[in-house]
Amino acid sequence: MKSQAVFYHAGCPVCVAAEHQLLDLVDNAKVNLEVVHLGENKNRLAAAKAQGVQSVPALVVDGQVLH
Numbered sequence: 001m002k003s004q005a006v007f008y009h010a011g012c013p014v015c016v017a018a019e020h021q022l023l024d025l026v027d028n029a030k031v032n033l034e035v036v037h038l039g040e041n042k043n044r045l046a047a048a049k050a051q052g053v054q055s056v057p058a059l060v061v062d063g064q065v066l067h
Contacts, residue, residue, distance in 0.1 A: 003031045008048045009057040011039045018057045031061075 007022055009015030019035055026033050036044050038056060048058070052065040059066045 002029075003062050005031050005033045005059060005061045006048075006051075007033065007035045007057065007059050008038055008044075008053050009035070011037050015057045022059070 005026070007019060009019055023033070023035075036048070038045055038048065048060075051060050051063070053060065053067075054065075055067060057067075
């Protein structure tokens with residue numbers, strides 16, 4: 001079974017660099033990774049907060065928030 005992951009970021013240079021590194025590291029055979037730019041997708045902000053995201057960049061893997 002694949003893990004579900006969402007990488008939330010705000011589009012700043014640090015976030016974009018982290019996104020690129022993460023995309024290079026993730027094994028797509030094991031993880032379904034979605035990248036969400038909260039500056040462009042403000043409608044996703046409430047969902048991010050509900051998952052426990054307090055700051056970005058943040059990675060949520062199978063419900064576990066990693067800051």
